[in-house]
Amino acid sequence: MGFEYHASRKFPLDALRRAGGPVFRAVCKSCGAKREIDFVQTPPPDVVLRKFTQAGWTLGKAARCPACVGGRAAAGNPQPFDRGEMKDMPETEAPAAPARAGKIHRQTILALEDYYDEQAKAFRPGRSDKSIADEIDTSEAFVRKIREEYFGPLAQPSQLAAISARIDKAANDLTALRADYAALCKKNGWV
Numbered sequence: 791m792g793f794e795y796h797a798s799r800k801f802p803l804d805a806l807r808r809a810g811g812p813v814f815r816a817v818c819k820s821c822g823a824k825r826e827i828d829f830v831q832t833p834p835p836d837v838v839l840r841k842f843t844q845a846g847w848t849l850g851k852a853a854r855c856p857a858c859v860g861g862r863a864a865a866g867n868p869q870p871f872d873r874g875e876m877k878d879m880p881e882t883e884a885p886a887a888p889a890r891a892g893k894i895h896r897q898t899i900l901a902l903e904d905y906y907d908e909q910a911k912a913f914r915p916g917r918s919d920k921s922i923a924d925e926i927d928t929s930e931a932f933v934r935k936i937r938e939e940y941f942g943p944l945a946q947p948s949q950l951a952a953i954s955a956r957i958d959k960a961a962n963d964l965t966a967l968r969a970d971y972a973a974l975c976k977k978n979g980w981v
């Protein structure tokens with residue numbers, strides 16, 4: 791028996807009402823594997839997303855199990871991973887092995903949960919697609935793709951947001967400098 795789950799985001803999940811509380815069930819679109827996670831109360835959408843992500847699932851337009859997240863990433867590689875051919879290439883240029891691809895996918899979602907403000911459609915101060923990419927050791931383009939798929943577009947372009955943050959910081963610095971100036975004048979009797 792399903793129930794209506796009012797969420798700001800739509801997840802590819804079945805919402806079930808059980809005696810112990812709501813249960814969310816994901817069915818892998820690729821292999822049909824099922825995973826149920828139960829809750830005591832109806833959780834906010836980000837908690838639902840986090841629980842499935844921590845379990846290794848991805849919930850984009852369709853749910854995928856941990857095995858298929860890795861398999862899909864491998865299938866997307868134009869050339870199979872071959873250590874022999876790759877040995878001369880820089881570490882960062884080598885395609886990620888499936889298990890690593892799934893891990894990066896999950897880490898990116900978890901980082902976005904922490905660093906991206908969905909209401910404001912903006913990163914928290916000092917955070918960006920690039921800062922997350924650097925932290926996780928993946929590409930900025932990958933983080934942007936995941937953000938847009940799961941969380942949506944930024945309210946303003948990131949270049950503009952970066953400058954806005956600098957303007958805010960400059961304004962704060964100016965206020966602090968004026969206060970220091972006034973305090974020093976007052977202390978010494980300077981006009």
Ligand SMILES: [Zn+2]
Nearest residue numbers: 818821855858
């Ligand atoms: Zn699967």
